[in-house]
Amino acid sequence: MSAAVVRPVPDLGTVVHDAQAPVAIMSSSFDVIILGAGMAGASLAAELAPQRKVLLLEVEDEAGRHATGRSAAMFFESYGNATVCALSRASRAFLEHPPAGFADAPLMTPRAAMFVADVEGLPRLEAMLSAPGAAPTLRRLTPAAAIERVPILRPEWLAGAALDESGCDMDVAAIHQGYLRSARRAGAQLVLGARETMLAHEAGRWVVRSRVGEFGAPVLVNATGAWADAVARRAGVQTVGLQPKRRTAVTIPAPEGHDIRRWPLVIDIDETVYFKPDAGQLLLSPANEDPMDPCDVAPEELDVAIAVDRFETLASHPVRRINHRWAGLRSFVADKSPVVGFDARAEGFFWLAGQGGYGIQMAPALARAAAALLLDRPLPADIAAQGVVAADLAPGRPALRGQG
Ligand SMILES: Cc1cc2nc3c(=O)[nH]c(=O)nc-3n(C[C@H](O)[C@H](O)[C@H](O)COP(=O)(O)OP(=O)(O)OC[C@H]3O[C@@H](n4cnc5c(N)ncnc54)[C@H](O)[C@@H]3O)c2cc1C
Numbered sequence: 142m143s144a145a146v147v148r149p150v151p152d153l154g155t156v157v158h159d160a161q162a163p164v165a166i167m168s169s170s171f172d173v174i175i176l177g178a179g180m181a182g183a184s185l186a187a188e189l190a191p192q193r194k195v196l197l198l199e200v201e202d203e204a205g206r207h208a209t210g211r212s213a214a215m216f217f218e219s220y221g222n223a224t225v226c227a228l229s230r231a232s233r234a235f236l237e238h239p240p241a242g243f244a245d246a247p248l249m250t251p252r253a254a255m256f257v258a259d260v261e262g263l264p265r266l267e268a269m270l271s272a273p274g275a276a277p278t279l280r281r282l283t284p285a286a287a288i289e290r291v292p293i294l295r296p297e298w299l300a301g302a303a304l305d306e307s308g309c310d311m312d313v314a315a316i317h318q319g320y321l322r323s324a325r326r327a328g329a330q331l332v333l334g335a336r337e338t339m340l341a342h343e344a345g346r347w348v349v350r351s352r353v354g355e356f357g358a359p360v361l362v363n364a365t366g367a368w369a370d371a372v373a374r375r376a377g378v379q380t381v382g383l384q385p386k387r388r389t390a391v392t393i394p395a396p397e398g399h400d401i402r403r404w405p406l407v408i409d410i411d412e413t414v415y416f417k418p419d420a421g422q423l424l425l426s427p428a429n430e431d432p433m434d435p436c437d438v439a440p441e442e443l444d445v446a447i448a449v450d451r452f453e454t455l456a457s458h459p460v461r462r463i464n465h466r467w468a469g470l471r472s473f474v475a476d477k478s479p480v481v482g483f484d485a486r487a488e489g490f491f492w493l494a495g496q497g498g499y500g501i502q503m504a505p506a507l508a509r510a511a512a513a514l515l516l517d518r519p520l521p522a523d524i525a526a527q528g529v530v531a532a533d534l535a536p537g538r539p540a541l542r543g544q545g
Contacts, residue, residue: 169356177368185508211469229506243319361489386431391440404418481536506529
């Protein structure tokens, strides 16, 4: 092979392959190869590396370029279905008190969520407040109290509100970097810039062939986010019916004369728009869920226009400038629970996919649950105590049959 362009990054123990240049072909055997170095792959690598020889392989030149780098960074225990909520509750302790050396600054900052409704939405707000499974932290607010907290809300639009003060903003980059660093310290190897990979199951082991080398392991983890079904197909494994959905977000300048730092996330009761403070600006999203094929997704002008229109309907702050716009893919299977576990029909093929819009807030518990299942151990007791059951995560569960 021609000259190697392999740059070790001392901090992360990473090997990065230059996009333009020819690379050295490496060849190595591992216990586990994890495809995808987003939040899912990085967190599982950190959990497994103390116990197994792990390769974390990423097609892009940087880790976290897709869903992980594009999230709204919210933590709400009451967001998602019962399994997602249970995994998020089980993740809270880690995010609030990470192990020493994991991060330099707090990973969570309190951020309430305020649900708002106009006259038409009031019955749904009432239903949310009185639902048997309603979060105990959720309480009613009068429109006046809501406007006191967020003075740009239009009094002529607002008919009712509810507040949940248990939420937080997360420092997603710090969590992701913390996991990558922990994985490296425990001996995992991170290889970036792999580009296309060929997957084969040969003589009882998975072989990954790529421009950066050939790697083998008895266990292959599919933590490729929106690409998880496409990767399964390439591996000759039955898919699970994963649907990536585009969500768009923009930032706009903060309204002048307001200290927005302590504003809650404001979300309309039908989840058609939300906004929240974000590094001195307002982050705004039309909360869209547009089905897409996996790709490096870009925001559509129409989504941006819809976000602005919905925002201006409930807030008296005209949007004159968009500072930044982006879109990312939130990937769901039919029952909107994550898919975690060995595929019963493909030896050594392990799924860690379908994190939807909650893959950051449930990452700590999901990674520990995944590590336990991969090592053929029971779910950690604290996670099971929250009501998480391995069968609800299994790739072969009834809800996913016939979906692939
Ligand atoms: C706009 C938006 C807002 C969100 N808001 C929140 C929020 O507030 N709170 C929350 O908890 N979650 C939120 N999410 C969801 C969260 O971002 C995701 O659930 C999470 O990032 C998924 O992580 P992942 O590692 O599975 O996927 P990704 O981060 O997409 O990582 C998958 C990786 O796999 C790589 N890959 C693909 N194919 C291969 C291959 N063949 N070999 C090797 N690597 C491969 C990709 O390049 C990518 O880096 C949001 C998502 C979006 C888009």
